[in-house]
Amino acid sequence: TAVQLTLSMIEDMNVVASLKYRAEQLGLEVVLAVHTPEELSRALAMQAVIIGINNRSIQHLEMDGGTVSLTEKLASMVPSNVLLLSESGLTLPNDVARAWVAGADAVLVGSAFAKSADVRLTLKDFLSAHLAPVV
Secondary structure, three states, rough: OEEEEOOOOOHHHHHHHHHHHHHOOOOOEEEEEEEOHHHHHHHOOOOOOEEEEOOOOOOOOOOOOOOOOHHHHHHOOOOOOEEEEEOOOOOOHHHHHHHHHOOOOEEEEEEHHHHOOHHHHHHHHHHHHHHHHHH
8 A cells, every 4th residue: 555745835845844754654655756957966865766757737737638658757866776666647558658668667547448448448448558569
């Protein structure tokens, strides 16, 4: 079980540190979600075990198709001992493949399933995406 702390929504890093500490005391995994290089630096300074790169800006309520380009930009800055999650903006299996190639260990896909006419087929396509070449 995990809890996500979105750094762009909690400005006070002391609050983030307190929430992270308490969640860990309760046995929860903590995902520190970032959207900028500065937020990523702060998450790493807090010794994050799991970092989620949110490909969409929550502050700007981006609701478009999104893109994994932010994961591609920031992933190389995440040490290999930190679990990297690419979140939001993954609408096609190729987006998942791009996230894997960039270095993501896991992806968070939501809208693609919610909008799918055949969730089983969509899931199958997304699960096989890491095996397909990136175009």
